[in-house]
Amino acid sequence: MRIACPFCGERENGEFTYLGDASPKRPNFAADSGESPERVEDAFYDYVYLRDNVAGFMREYWYHGGGCRSWLIAERNTVTHEFRSVIAAPGVGAANPVQAGE
């Protein structure tokens, strides 16, 4: 399998590590947000454990540890292993992402 890192070009998949579904967003609850602990815990439970088992295209995290150390979002078909896109997407895991410089 070959993965086209947007920074390094097409590389062997051995340079990458897979983390899985990139759709969960880390809940953004400050320690003193005043939210009920149950709601906070439920949100984190979702974030940490619940994943869809998709047969088809899904967005997933790949880490280019053997290259530029970028966390990438790959759109990959779990049935055919076809990659539709591989991009860097800063902040994609945050519930309310704030981009650099903002």
Next chain:
Amino acid sequence: MSGYTGSEPLGRTAALEGSTPSARSQAASASQSHRLRSGGLIDRQQPLQFSFDGKVMSGFAGDTLASALVANGVKLVARSFKYHRPRGIITAGSEEPSALVEMRSGARKEPNTRATTQELYDGLVAQSQNRWPSLRRDFMSINQLAAPIFVAGFYYKTFMWPAKFWEKVYEPLIRRAAGLGKSAELPDPDHYDKAWAHCDVLVVGGGAAGLSAALAAGRAGSRVILVEEDVRVGGRLLSDGGEIDGMHAEEWVRRATGELASLPNVRVMVRTALFGVYDGGVYTALERVNDHVPVPAPHQVRQRLWRIVAKRSVVTAGAIERPIVFPGNDRPGVMMASAVRTYVNRFAAMPGKRVALFTNNDDGWRTVEAIQQAGGDIAAVIDPRGKVPAEYQALADLSDLRVLSGGVSDVKGGVDGVRGVIVTDGNGRKQQIDADCLAVSGGWNPNVGLSCFHRGKPVWRDDIAAFIPGDAPRGMVMAGAARGEFSLGACLRDGHAAGAAAAAECGASGNAGEASEAGDETYAISPLWQVKAKGKAFVDFQHDVTASDVTLAQREGFESVEHLKRYTTLGMATDQGKTSNITGLAIMADATGRTIPQTGTTIYRPPYAPVAIGALAGHHRDENFHAWRLTPSHHWAAARGAVFVDTGLWKRAQWYPQPGENDWLESVTREVLAVRNGVGFCDVSTLGKVDVRGADAGTFLDRVYINAFSSLGVGKARYGLMLREDGIVMDDGTTSRIAEDHYFLTTTTAKAGPVMAHLEFCRQVLWPELDVQLSSASDQWAQFSIAGPNTRKLLQELVDPSEDMSNEGFPFMGAREVKLRGGVTARLFRISFSGEIAFEISVPARYGAAMAQNLMIAGRDLGVTPYGTEALGVMRIEKGHVAGPELNGTTTADDLGLGKMMSKKKDFIGRVMAGREALTAPDRQVVVGIKPIDVKRRLRSGAHVVPKGAIPGPQTDQGYVTSVCYSPMLEQWIGLGLVERGRERFGEIVRIHDPLRSEDYEAEICNPVFYDPEGARQRG
């Protein structure tokens, strides 16, 4: 020179030694009873000697072992897997199921080598296998008499009970009775390489279609790689000839090869078999670089494993002729019709003097022509269709050919091969035909394997009675005979079109030229899979699966092809059923009343052909199994006789034995006492190190550690603990603040990589708004821990006198840059793992070895002692510091006794999930100290903790011992453990139960800080 290592050294005879090349080749020819006087792609000027089962024979350069055996009239070459039946050579290619031999000897011995693909070389030594005491008189052939018990599913039915008998009695017995060759038991002396190649268009197979495809794609200008498993390109053209563009096929191949060689964008790789297809256009191929010589030349590899990345591939892997199943179809001398032509035309070797042909299709008739032209006799042609195909009528007329309808119902013969063929016609009338070779053609199966490696299902084509490729993997097209286009003209056109299209898809814009032209010979076939008659009729020659095994499987309910395969082992041998799968499922279709496409095929998987483990391993064996990481002081430590331990990829000094010390414990105890009473040092460069920089570096660390780092003063160090998002501890380490916007973070040795990935995830994926950069500094710094009451004295010798090293000037948990005597700038951290006054000093890695030497010089008068990881571990256990065995992926911060570090004022990774009920339950197992009551007792990690007086078991189990050491300070074995409610139980006596080592004793639960619990020493 000849390199014989077999039991019968042969060497050349004196007569041959002194003779001229032509005399030698004449002598060689004379000894080859079945060699034709002329023709063939062999070099009669280059005679080669070889031995098979100790018998010396000769062949010529260009021969395979199989063709040389044929030329010498050898029929019997193997004993079959299960019944030990005499077997011969069936094919002339890589699909060979039967002629497997043991090549070479000693460490280079290689079993199950196909004689049909083994190139002959001077001095080749081969043995038959699976026979005792000899091939002709094989004791185990009595298995044939016991054949009724060896039916399908025999192992499953017979050896089910008692289970323990299987391992000790049945399996060794069966292994001896049924099997293939024996592998070498010595380390492989050869080297194997791995390499990558990249191209636009990969052409698989160098026959007519493949050459045509490579020419088209190459002319168009794309980068082309053509792989061919054979020693030369040409495919069936080398055996069947023909006319292309008005020239003889052989000449066309020569010209095509020349043109390909002239194209700089084309690479032709022979002796290279493609065996796997992977995602994204990655293909694997095995190049047999030096299988055709006795021993690879110095610095040359035996085989090379290629991974080829191709945008497109054109698979022109041809077709495989299939046998017909009839009683006696495995007798030595029964051979595929196309193989007979290969031996005759390509190798000038006659498989028989009187050849009978059994064919159900037009293509088989070519064999008549080949035999007649070579001057052989055709005993008869048996064609169930009952008449001569129009194209071959002239042959029949000319030669008074005996043509019979019906089918072959038995083959007479034995170890010496075929003697006669029994033909039964449609009315049940039998007649015997004298023949010493039976050529068989049941039609051709397109070689669809590679197209099916991504679960593509082949599709049935009625007119050729065969499967053709279905959905091929992305980027792959099949062309020529592999796609069911059998005529030469069609192969050339199809290959050209596929090559040109593939090149265009890769962006090549050059002129692909025109396809070469040849005739379109007919291929009419009337399917015939089996002649039903009494006697053993083989489907899978290599696994000895008979037609009745298939029907038995059907009667017992194993009708699905996947069940059929596993129940009968059909197609599961080293040939993966290349000649048997389709026939087996056709017989199953017949038995169940379904059609062949309804019956379906089994799943095709790589490798297409056997690949040696050595080739897959490549250079990754022995000491190169994985990379080594050496600490900066490694060579210095090695010179002092250090014993090293593998820690991940690292080699770390474990202890430094001194003369007179009898065991490791003596050495380690000396090292511990030296540190506790004086001063010692230890290379801790293996710790992961990360430079964290930026205006938001402090905020970032606050979010990844459970404790605060933004509040850490510049010039200070702090111990930090990191959680995973699920609330479990991930890692720990000390982080120092070097400047307002610069922290230096350390991780454990084991987690250096994963922590870096985690930090990058947090930085990039969660909080891109933070102004923070990470860079790995693990390999940039050599780091040493210097510990013991005399540490400060040693450092005064090492650092520049201007540096204030007093307790006030460099307090506990201080961290700053210092200048060393000589001018090198180092980072110094006053942190302690041992519980003594201790510093960790970091210098650029290139100074690491010098630092070790300088520590010895600076501490000479203090008796400075280098210590290893073992002493480091003893001292951390004495101090109750947790490490890997406690940070084991199940423990929370509170389990480790570090719960108070968790900030309540900030959000951090893992905070919310760490608060879950089960992770904060009062009965969790927490870190405690454990001391055996009997001070002589050796504590061992892994032992279970149960309440005193309780019966050990899952109900009473309360935890286990995680880390142990002999404590020189306490003068007894001590340990840390994870024990239920442990912190409430200091002083309690518990039972330590160790069923693995049959030990059972009592111990006291105690404070995990065994030594200096107040921590006064490290602050002094």
